[in-house]
Amino acid sequence: MDGRAAQRDWHLLFVVGLTVLALFLLPFGHGVFVPLAILALVGMGLVATYPATLWRERWMRWALVLLLALWLPQVFALTVAVDFDRALRTALTYPLFAMAIIPILWVARRRELTNALLYVVLALAVFWSLDGILQFLAGSNIVGYPYDGRRIDGLFHPTLRMGVVLAHLLPFVLEASRRLAASNRLAALLPLVVVIAILLSGSRAGMLAAAVTLLVYGVFLVGFYRLRARMVFALVVALILGVAGALWASPETRDRLAVISGMAAFSVEGLDQATANRGTIWLASWRVIEDEPLRGVGVRGVEPVAKERGYADGAFSHTHLYLLDVWVSTGLVGLAAYLMALLGVLLALWRHAVGSGAHIPLFVMAGIAIFSALNPLNAHWTVYSSYTAAVLWLVLAVALAPLFHTPGRSAPDPPGP
Numbered sequence: 001m002d003g004r005a006a007q008r009d010w011h012l013l014f015v016v017g018l019t020v021l022a023l024f025l026l027p028f029g030h031g032v033f034v035p036l037a038i039l040a041l042v043g044m045g046l047v048a049t050y051p052a053t054l055w056r057e058r059w060m061r062w063a064l065v066l067l068l069a070l071w072l073p074q075v076f077a078l079t080v081a082v083d084f085d086r087a088l089r090t091a092l093t094y095p096l097f098a099m100a101i102i103p104i105l106w107v108a109r110r111r112e113l114t115n116a117l118l119y120v121v122l123a124l125a126v127f128w129s130l131d132g133i134l135q136f137l138a139g140s141n142i143v144g145y146p147y148d149g150r151r152i153d154g155l156f157h158p159t160l161r162m163g164v165v166l167a168h169l170l171p172f173v174l175e176a177s178r179r180l181a182a183s184n185r186l187a188a189l190l191p192l193v194v195v196i197a198i199l200l201s202g203s204r205a206g207m208l209a210a211a212v213t214l215l216v217y218g219v220f221l222v223g224f225y226r227l228r229a230r231m232v233f234a235l236v237v238a239l240i241l242g243v244a245g246a247l248w249a250s251p252e253t254r255d256r257l258a259v260i261s262g263m264a265a266f267s268v269e270g271l272d273q274a275t276a277n278r279g280t281i282w283l284a285s286w287r288v289i290e291d292e293p294l295r296g297v298g299v300r301g302v303e304p305v306a307k308e309r310g311y312a313d314g315a316f317s318h319t320h321l322y323l324l325d326v327w328v329s330t331g332l333v334g335l336a337a338y339l340m341a342l343l344g345v346l347l348a349l350w351r352h353a354v355g356s357g358a359h360i361p362l363f364v365m366a367g368i369a370i371f372s373a374l375n376p377l378n379a380h381w382t383v384y385s386s387y388t389a390a391v392l393w394l395v396l397a398v399a400l401a402p403l404f405h406t407p408g409r410s411a412p413d414p415p416g417p
Contacts (some may be wrong), residue, residue: 012111015039015103020120022100022394026165027128027155032390036100045104053398058352060105062345066374066396067098069341070383071389073326073334074299081298082305090299090384097389101397108401114362117398122176125169128192129197131155132162136200136250150252152201161387163201164380168395174217175361188235189221192242195231199246202256205380209372214239220364229407237369256384278320285319285328296331299384318382322375325383338383344372352406366399379412 018035025031047054054060062089074091081087093239132154135141145157156162173191180187191214198210222232286304288297297305302319306312319325327335346367353363373395381388 015169039100039103040096046102059403066341069337073330075193077296077298079329080300086300088296089131101393104397108404111416112405114402118172118176120170121169125173125194127192132197152200163198163203163206166198167206168373170210170213172201173364175365196242196246281316285324287311289328294331296329299329302328320376320379322383362402369395369399
């Protein structure tokens with residue numbers, strides 16, 4: 001019995017260690033794929049060994065449903081793929097990212113990992129944010145990456161992913177800070193550090209995602225915990241002062257926000273001004289959709305088709321809007337599968353949150369995080385890039401793992417690791 005317990009402890013440390021390593025490596029580009037590849041191999045082994053048990057677990061099943069909804073339409077779209085080689089590579093590798101989270105969800109069935117995962121995410125997000133703020137104030141971050149005078153990128157240098165990644169992790173930062181604030185009220189200010197870093201990153205898509213998260217989570221906190229007016233006032237004032245201070249210190253960020261007013265013109269030119277030329281890309285993608293609404297043109301196919309048909313003059317790598325990205329790549333079938341799976345998991349979270357008592361914050365956190373990661377109006381990355389998949393499935397892992405210890409457990413533990 002002691003030997004089996006020791007083996008399980010080893011499995012726990014191995015899986016949790018690799019998951020934490022993957023989160024830690026998010027700023028370093030392709031480095032995140034190494035621990036995810038190892039976890040994917042373990043995940044495929046679990047799927048091959050315990051398929052029925054995995055499917056009976058409610059939250060494991062929803063993770064697999066999301067995978068099927070995002071992946072199978074890619075496979076079907078191969079028959080019409082314009083860039084077949086790239087579409088095939090994406091279809092072959094995409095499931096590996098979902099397989100990578102199976103081990104952490106498997107371990108979470110037996111062990112309570114909520115605090116461990118949330119506090120790791122909080123620590124990393126605050127560290128990355130402080131590093132980025134240092135870059136803004138001192139001209140370089142802790143490893144010497146310079147501030148370009150417009151947008152901070154911190155440890156994510158030379159990419160500009162930091163704001164979006166932090167925005168996707170913000171729901172976990174908020175919940176972890178709430179838990180810490182029970183013993184130290186100053187912990188309630190930790191999310192402000194992350195919000196300031198998102199602002200200084202200059203990512204308007206990240207700012208929008210963060211604003212939605214703060215609004216929904218804030219309304220929930222006030223309603224669920226019936227916070228005193230004095231506490232709510234103090235938190236709102238702290239947020240306003242922090243945001244105002246960041247905007248005062250960074251004229252570049254103010255300028256990036258000011259151009260959003262161009263959207264009021266309701267023209268392609270106004271959209272381009274407000275969204276870094278995304279208006280032209282959205283229009284070109286929509287014209288391709290009008291030509292091929294049912295089947296799409298395959299993953300990675302929109303740019304060559306748009307240029308060939310004269311819908312776009314310049315080069316672009318993707319549509320910069322998840323809704324259009326899925327539709328133009330996999331057709332109406334793919335779009336319907338994506339939207340139905342997202343709506344399904346959100347409804348499942350709502351249904352099981354009702355009556356779950358003290359566990360309701362975990363369901364709210366999970367719902368906000370999953371919606372933020374899969375929001376059809378996300379205007380930053382492409383659904384089908386490797387890095388997007390890495391962030392998405394890590395967010396799903398941290399969101400779903402705590403739910404295995406909430407009321408309504410759906411499957412008993414099987415024998416095995």
